[in-house]
């Protein structure tokens with residue numbers, strides 16, 4: 001299977017599609033990706049207006065390297081198909097499907113994209129935010145391993161999960177943690193990225209930094225954000241630090257030695273290092289922008 005090119009998704013900012021002032025700010029923000037929301041951030045009476053604003057924004061913006069996803073409305077709503085048509089005409093990098101409950105939801109959206117985007121460049125990201133979606137997360141994520149699959153990323157929707165399950169949203173997220181770990185596991189099995197849910201209090205940056213650190217330690221690739229004030233902490237938490245980079249470079253250098261070419265277990269600074277650690281090191285170095293040059 002060919003490896004997908006690495007895209008950093010440390011900080012992924014939601015912006016309501018109707019908020020022109022916020023859209024105009026995006027070019028100056030240092031988030032890795034943006035999700036422009038046509039779903040929950042837009043009232044039902046304003047969906048058409050939001051699509052128009054978004055269309056103008058996407059057709060006039062200059063590419064600044066950020067990944068752009070459009071969060072469409074669900075296909076069972078009156079707006080989902082028009083949102084997908086908009087995505088096909090404006091060509092973001094991805095559409096984000098809300099409230100995905102089964103692999104068939106992703107496949108249905110993928111079929112709608114096939115006619116307008118036969119090359120399969122438009123990726124699909126999927127929210128996991130309902131009890132059913134959570135129970136099906138393994139089969140949803142496993143689509144990522146299907147040849148030609150558009151599924152590229154899962155996103156935890158913790159607000160909807162709290163609403164639908166009745167768990168209390170505590171600062172330490174203790175009731176959500178088992179479900180979040182389930183999502184991480186499913187994403188790894190399916191070979192897709194997984195992003196942590198949002199933190200609604202955008203004024204308590206200390207608590208936010210702690211939540212980012214928790215998400216990083218749980219294995220998330222990045223965090224979804226609601227406010228520009230949250231970008232710096234997410235970028236910091238989900239970037240490898242200097243000592244991790246140094247250690248990974250040492251592992252790469254050790255396995256590059258000709259005498260280790262046929263060796264799977266070596267010692268570095270008194271610690272056992274296996275080839276599996278080399279894979280881990282290469283993934284970390286890719287995150288730090290230090291991937292090996294193609295030969």
Ligand SMILES: CC(C)(COP(=O)(O)OP(=O)(O)OC[C@H]1O[C@@H](n2cnc3c(N)ncnc32)[C@H](O)[C@@H]1OP(=O)(O)O)[C@@H](O)C(=O)NCCC(=O)NCCSC(=O)C[C@H](O)C(=O)O
Pocket residue numbers: 013014015016019021022023025026037040041127129156157158159160161197198226227228
């Ligand atoms: C939460 C907000 C409504 C707060 O907005 P505001 O009161 O305007 O905040 P500030 O005055 O502090 O804003 C300062 C300037 O920053 C700009 N800004 C604010 N938010 C954004 C943003 N997201 N992207 C870009 N720029 C932003 C403001 O425009 C101010 O600039 P200026 O006007 O020039 O002074 C607001 O932050 C917001 O709307 N956030 C996103 C909300 C959203 O999209 N929600 C839906 C997605 S979250 C979700 O659904 C999760 C999931 O589905 C689940 O279930 O968990």
Ligand SMILES: [Mg+2]
Pocket residue numbers: 040098129157159160
């Ligand atoms: Mg939601």
